[in-house]
Amino acid sequence: MSSTHNGSPKQIPTVDFSSWTNNSDETSRMHTAKELVEACRSVGFVYVVNHSLPETILDEAFQWVKSVFELPTEVKMKAPHPEGWTIHRGYSWPGLEKVSQTMSLGDDEEANQKLREVKDVKEVYDIGSDENTEQPNQWLPDEALPGFRTFMLKFYWECWKVGKDLLRALAIGLDLEDEAYLVKKHSGHNNQLRLLHYLPVPAEDLERERAARCPAHTDWSSLTMLFQDDCGGLEVEDVSNPGTFMPATPIKNAIVMNVGDLLQMWSNDRLRSTNHRVRTPPLADRYEGPNRMTRERYSVPYFISPDSTSLIKCFPSCLSEEEPARYKPITQAEYNKLRASMMY
Numbered sequence: 001m002s003s004t005h006n007g008s009p010k011q012i013p014t015v016d017f018s019s020w021t022n023n024s025d026e027t028s029r030m031h032t033a034k035e036l037v038e039a040c041r042s043v044g045f046v047y048v049v050n051h052s053l054p055e056t057i058l059d060e061a062f063q064w065v066k067s068v069f070e071l072p073t074e075v076k077m078k079a080p081h082p083e084g085w086t087i088h089r090g091y092s093w094p095g096l097e098k099v100s101q102t103m104s105l106g107d108d109e110e111a112n113q114k115l116r117e118v119k120d121v122k123e124v125y126d127i128g129s130d131e132n133t134e135q136p137n138q139w140l141p142d143e144a145l146p147g148f149r150t151f152m153l154k155f156y157w158e159c160w161k162v163g164k165d166l167l168r169a170l171a172i173g174l175d176l177e178d179e180a181y182l183v184k185k186h187s188g189h190n191n192q193l194r195l196l197h198y199l200p201v202p203a204e205d206l207e208r209e210r211a212a213r214c215p216a217h218t219d220w221s222s223l224t225m226l227f228q229d230d231c232g233g234l235e236v237e238d239v240s241n242p243g244t245f246m247p248a249t250p251i252k253n254a255i256v257m258n259v260g261d262l263l264q265m266w267s268n269d270r271l272r273s274t275n276h277r278v279r280t281p282p283l284a285d286r287y288e289g290p291n292r293m294t295r296e297r298y299s300v301p302y303f304i305s306p307d308s309t310s311l312i313k314c315f316p317s318c319l320s321e322e323e324p325a326r327y328k329p330i331t332q333a334e335y336n337k338l339r340a341s342m343m344y
Contacts, residue, residue, distance in 0.1 A: 044274030090138025
């Protein structure tokens with residue numbers, strides 16, 4: 001059953017996914033699917049609880065995340081993010097990438113350069129399917145962190161199991177003719193597992209906009225599944241009051257799921273790809289030490305993306321004479337190029 005999470009202006013809904021986890025009857029699954037679609041329509045973000053990922057694997061994932069970022073820089077640089085924007089894998093050091101709000105800047109080099117003047121104070125390690133030759137993984141040598149590669153590939157595919165159920169639920173909630181309609185567009189090999197470490201930074205640098213953690217943006221994916229630590233700092237735009245943001249307060253073991261640009265386009269704007277950002281945590285203990293250093297923060301987003309040749313074309317159930325298609329068809333590869341070329 002859906003509920004709301006206290007402490008935010010509009011409140012991010014919570015959907016209990018146990019009817020899918022437990023293979024409940026069709027009526028229960030339909031009820032959950034409709035709740036999920038309504039949350040994606042009204043807010044674009046939702047806490048998914050009672051999913052099938054066990055607490056033990058989530059705890060282990062965060063242990064590995066901390067371990068990889070604790071490695072010396074010279075070791076992490078043995079798996080560097082390749083130059084340019086074409087390959088989105090491996091280690092990105094602080095200041096390499098710049099998250100932007102939309103693709104609207106396009107080829108405006110002056111605007112892009114101005115955007116990049118405020119550095120994002122974070123480091124990243126991106127992982128995908130080892131079978132995706134278009135996006136080859138950049139692995140650390142096994143001796144640098146034994147077991148890291150094995151666990152991360154296991155975790156990648158465990159996340160995809162949940163992702164497929166979320167896509168099936170959305171297909172049902174959107175009245176698509178086939179429960180597997182969306183799953184057929186996503187093999188799982190074009191997804192992206194992102195390990196994120198937000199470094200401590202003087203609070204004054206953030207307040208005076210000399211540095212940023214992650215500016216407001218939307219995701220390029222169909223869906224994003226986010227796992228976050230207890231630090232806080234993720235904020236979601238209140239779509240009923242544009243320009244204002246509400247905290248996505250961490251809930252232990254919950255998935256923070258949000259709609260990406262491609263699903264908004266597919267659904268003809270019925271589902272909402274909402275701006276979100278990472279700022280200073282809202283908690284009283286957000287600063288450490290006399291210099292008001294922000295707490296470090298770890299998070300793990302899992303971006304679910306269709307295969308590169310999949311055509312993003314409006315769902316038949318989201319079209320009518322009164323509501324014609326608002327977007328021209330585009331492949332995932334074409335849209336990815338538009339967004340990635342601005343980030344690096």
